[in-house]
Amino acid sequence: MSKGTLRQLLLLTDGCSNSGEDPVAIAALAKEEGVTVNVIGIVNDGEMSEHGITEVEAIAKSGGGISQIVYARQLSQTVQMVTRKAMTQTIHGVVNREIAQILGEEKEMEDLEPEKRGQLMEVVDELGETLDLEVFILVDTSASMKNKLPMVQEALVDLSVSLRSRTGNNEFALYSFPGKRSDIEKLISWTPHFDSLAGAFKKMSTSGVTPTGPAIQEALRFIRNRMKKRGTDEDERFDLEEAGM
Amino acid sequence: MKMRDSISKKQECKLFPNQRIIGRWHRHPYRIVRELGYGATGTVYLAESESGPVALKIARDSMSITSEVNVMRHFSKVQGPSLGPCFYDVDDYLTKDAVFPFYVMEYIQGESFLPFIRDRGAEWMGVLVVQLLNELYRLHQIGWVFGDLKPENLLVADSPYRVRWLDVGGMTRHGRSIKEYTEFFDRGYWGLGSRKAEPGYDLFSVSMLMINCAYPARFEKNGTPGIGHLMGKVRQKQLLAPYEAVILNGFQGKYQSALAMRTEMLNIIQDNSFNRKNKMNRAGSAKVATNRRAYRKNVTTAKEKHRWTGVYETMLIGTFLLILYILYLFGQ
Known part of the structure; x- marks a missing residue:
């Protein structure tokens, strides 16, 4: 298998969307386009509503990714774990699809005897280590997030430390929502690592609306454009896009 | 999917x-x-x-x-x-x-790592760490890194007492990124290195393991850059004082291998037990037993030294008398 790219959208939020399209639907669209959506819900003291938690889980589920609710201070370890776990899961999904093609419908890794499963897992691990990864990070900066942003900043630098240790290449982009004029606002454009995010969140206006759906929509547009631009000079890619991930 | x-x-x-x-x-x-x-x-x-x-x-x-x-x-x-x-x-x-x-x-039976050291005395920390470093060296030799090194993943098995590890969840092939870690023992968390699987990653965790012995509740990073904060903590505890240099080298990735760190640990433990031979009378039956043994050993060495000095003195006097006698014979 030739080297390919895994694409993830990582959403960090502390509550419910209250404006625009349904984020769960947009996440489903992302999955169709080969972008995995992971969501981390950040709480302070169990302040997140039942509704908010349900939405966080629903977005990740329909986006083919992983969700986790955490306290702000546990954020660092969670962010890197969710990202890695989602990578493995995505690759696992592709491998399962291949198995289904070879062994017939309804067969997947779990239906193999443990010995064969072990050999496949070696491949999954290997790919997780060597594939390129692009993470589009979308941070909710509505008013209630303000005191959590330093923790978010730290967690993202930590994520960069973790992913840099992989063999494959990484690219990150950092956007916040809601933006001043548009749905999302660029904080840092595609970069191989975050050295320091000091000041990254400084110039943001914190507002009361949380347009999660439109924000994911807009993020997808950026990811799509980038894929197009890259697609022309790299024709051989790991076909996650068509894998129905 | x-x-x-x-x-x-x-x-x-x-x-x-x-x-x-x-x-x-x-x-x-x-x-x-x-x-x-x-x-x-x-x-x-x-x-x-x-x-x-x-x-x-x-x-x-x-x-x-x-x-x-x-x-x-x-x-x-x-x-x-x-x-x-x-x-x-x-x-x-x-x-x-x-x-x-x-x-x-x-199924490995044994005692938990931290309680074992707490109950039996500080000298066990050095001994167990030396054992652990030996095992780590063997692991590194075959191209693997332990990754998630922490007391919860270790056990002290009985007869003979030997440190063993339980959880292989963090074990990572050399050169890859660490699969699983715990922040307190992770050099990435303290801003003191990458999460690439290499021997130095484990040796950093060994240094933190020693710190954990002195701070069972652990602590979090504060604003000051990693190494200053950590070494400050080391200096506050008597248990860690003898190992300060080793811990620091572990943090800075100065050791080529687990074996190099082990050698330095051993040297310190050996020197250290000599310095302390006079202030060893603490409570606890197990401790008393080991101490008594150590004490007896120290006494014997002292006695031996004494006897040897005596022999030298006698020989010296003997030689001196012999020379005098020879001179006397020549004088005749």
């Missing part, structure tokens, strides 16, 4: 004492005795197999179980005397509505 489990509501597989489970593939029967512990990737039970007591780890997520089995299999091929628990079996447990992958390994 099926969404297997979002982490936040992961289904656990709960087994009960006396429950019997039979593997779907290999048909080996196991009887659950009790729960031993649980971690991020599953629950471990003590179970009775056809050939005696075993540890059985069961989970919901087949990926992590399969990964761990791969690591364990790898070691069962290269194993000399135990780098970790021996691997016995891997299988699936089928219930009405779910499949739970599990694997079976050697």
Whole structure:
């Protein structure tokens, strides 16, 4: 298998969307386009509503990714774990699809005897280590997030430390929502690592609306454009896009 | 693709004492005795197999179980005397509505790492760390890094006392990125290095392991850059004082191998027990026994030294008299 790219959208939020399209639907669209959506819900003291938690889980589920609710201070370890776990899961999904093609419908890794499963897992691990990864990070900066942003900043630098240790290449982009004029606002454009995010969140206006759906929509547009631009000079890619991930 | 489990509501597989489970593939029967512990990737039970007591780890997520089995299999091929628990079996447990992958390994009995040192005395910290470094060296030699090194993953097995490790979840091939870690023991968390699997990563954790002995509740990073904060903590504890230089070198990645760190630890322990030979009378039966032994050894060495000095003196006087006698003979 030739080297390919895994694409993830990582959403960090502390509550419910209250404006625009349904984020769960947009996440489903992302999955169709080969972008995995992971969501981390950040709480302070169990302040997140039942509704908010349900939405966080629903977005990740329909986006083919992983969700986790955490306290702000546990954020660092969670962010890197969710990202890695989602990578493995995505690759696992592709491998399962291949198995289904070879062994017939309804067969997947779990239906193999443990010995064969072990050999496949070696491949999954290997790919997780060597594939390129692009993470589009979308941070909710509505008013209630303000005191959590330093923790978010730290967690993202930590994520960069973790992913840099992989063999494959990484690219990150950092956007916040809601933006001043548009749905999302660029904080840092595609970069191989975050050295320091000091000041990254400084110039943001914190507002009361949380347009999660439109924000994911807009993020997808950026990811799509980038894929197009890259697609022309790299024709051989790991076909996650068509894998129905 | 099926969404297997979002982490936040992961289904656990709960087994009960006396429950019997039979593997779907290999048909080996196991009887659950009790729960031993649980971690991020599953629950471990003590179970009775056809050939005696075993540890059985069961989970919901087949990926992590399969990964761990791969690591364990790898070691069962290269194993000399135990780098970790021996691997016995891997299988699936089928219930009405779910499949739970599990694997079976050697049941290692022993005491927890930190309580062992707390109860038996500070000298054990050095000894156990030296043992651990030896094991780590062997692991590094065959191209693996432990990764998630922490007291919870270690055990002190009995007769002879020997440190052993339990959890292979963090073990990573050299050169890859560390699979699993715990922030307190992770150099990335303290801003003192990458999460690339290399011997230096484990040696950093060994330094932190020693700090954990003095700070059982651990602590978090504060604003000051990593190494200053950590070394400040080291200097506040008498337990750590003798090892300050080793701990610092561990932090800075100065050791070429676990063996180099082990040698320095050994030197310190040897010097240290000489310096302290006079202030050894603490409570605790085990401690008294070891101390008495150490004390007796020190006394013997002192006596021996004394005797040897005596012999030298006698010989010196003897030679002197002999020379005088020869001179006297020549004078005649």
